[in-house]
Amino acid sequence: MFTNGVFDLLHSGHVFYLEEARRLGDILVVGINSDASTRAIKGPTRPLISEHDRAYMLAALRTVDYVTIFSETTAEALVDTLRPDIYVKGGDYALDPAQRAALAVDVQRLPEARVVMAYGGQVQLIPTRQGCSTSALIARILATAS
Numbered sequence: 001m002f003t004n005g006v007f008d009l010l011h012s013g014h015v016f017y018l019e020e021a022r023r024l025g026d027i028l029v030v031g032i033n034s035d036a037s038t039r040a041i042k043g044p045t046r047p048l049i050s051e052h053d054r055a056y057m058l059a060a061l062r063t064v065d066y067v068t069i070f071s072e073t074t075a076e077a078l079v080d081t082l083r084p085d086i087y088v089k090g091g092d093y094a095l096d097p098a099q100r101a102a103l104a105v106d107v108q109r110l111p112e113a114r115v116v117m118a119y120g121g122q123v124q125l126i127p128t129r130q131g132c133s134t135s136a137l138i139a140r141i142l143a144t145a146s
Contacts, residue, residue, distance in 0.1 A: 002084035004031035004075040004112070006038050007054050008047040009134045015061070020126045021088040022063040029066045029082065030058050037073050048138075079112045080119075087116040091127040 003021050007014055007030070022028045032054050038047040047054065051069050059067045070078045079087060089112075095104040105123050107113045113123045 001025040001027065001086045001088055002029045002031065002075075002079065002082055003088040004033070004070070004078070006033045006042065006047060006134070007058055008038065008042075008049055009137055010049075010054070010057050011134065011137060013129045013133060015063075016129050017090055017126055018058075018061060018063045021124075024086050024088060024124060027065045028063060029068065029084065030064050031068050031070050031075050031078050032058065033073070034069050034071045037071055040073050074111050076112050076115050079115045083119055084116070084121060086122045086124050087112060088124050088126060089113075091125050094125055 001021055001024050003018070018028065018030070032051060033041065033047075035047055035051045038051075049057075055067045055069055058064050068078070072078075089105075089110060093106055093110045093113075095106040105113045105125060107117075110123070116123050
């Protein structure tokens with residue numbers, strides 16, 4: 001299995017997601033966005049944690065077997081290189097966020113899904129834990145600091 005993301009400010013939502021992803025197979029490979037690609041996606045104030053520190057923290061989790069850093073804003077090239085049997089992402093990439101129980105993939109928002117489907121792999125979405133996000137944590141910290 002393969003998944004990817006920024007994984008800035010590791011929190012319980014990330015751990016839950018990675019544990020669920022790991023249950024889908026024997027090996028879990030995690031790709032993390034480089035610092036430069038994170039800035040391109042999230043803005044100039046992110047990441048808060050360097051790519052090497054994020055990779056180190058993820059690699060320390062027992063559910064994660066391998067970690068790699070990629071410099072593009074999407075993991076399409078990495079997915080095409082690795083060709084995992086199962087590509088895993090969070091339920092926020094569901095086609096209709098209001099009906100996340102169905103978890104149909106929104107290929108417009110998840111370009112890696114098209115790559116996986118082209119070679120015959122599976123895309124699996126895992127429901128996200130409500131209230132667990134790095135952006136929400138940052139907002140809470142900033143509100144508390146004011």
